[in-house]
Amino acid sequence: MNITLTILGMAVITFLVKALIFILGDRVAFSGNLKKALEFVPVTVLTAIIVPMILSPHGKELELSWRNPQLVAATVAALLCAVTRHQLTTIIVGLTVFFSWQYMLS
Incomplete structure (x- = not known):
């Protein structure tokens, strides 16, 4: 049961992170240093x-x-x-x- 809850929790978190990117879209602007760091x-x-x-x-x-x-x-x-x-x-x-x-x- 714990494994199932862990997998479901990871799926929900992954979905929310990806959904936030689509929902917020261009409204969030990253600094140049953060963009450069994210490339790595x-x-x-x-x-x-x-x-x-x-x-x-x-x-x-x-x-x-x-x-x-x-x-x-x-x-x-x-x-x-x-x-x-x-x-x-x-x-x-x-x-x-x-x-x-x-x-x-x-």
Whole structure:
């Protein structure tokens, strides 16, 4: 029951936040500094989700070794992205390295 109430509560809060944006529309003006700061929110949230999954894939302790396919693939993908700046290539190569590395370890 608690889980259901938690999910419903999160849904209501999410709906209200999104509805306020549509209801208020152009009536609210953000300062230039706030607009600039809000540009970093998606990158920050994505980083907060991905980094723990890479460094601790089993959720227990850090796995900073070559036997961690997430870490190896993320390192290759980050280096490739820095060199090529091509997102699709980075995604394809990162996934290929991840699955290949995982296959070699098993």
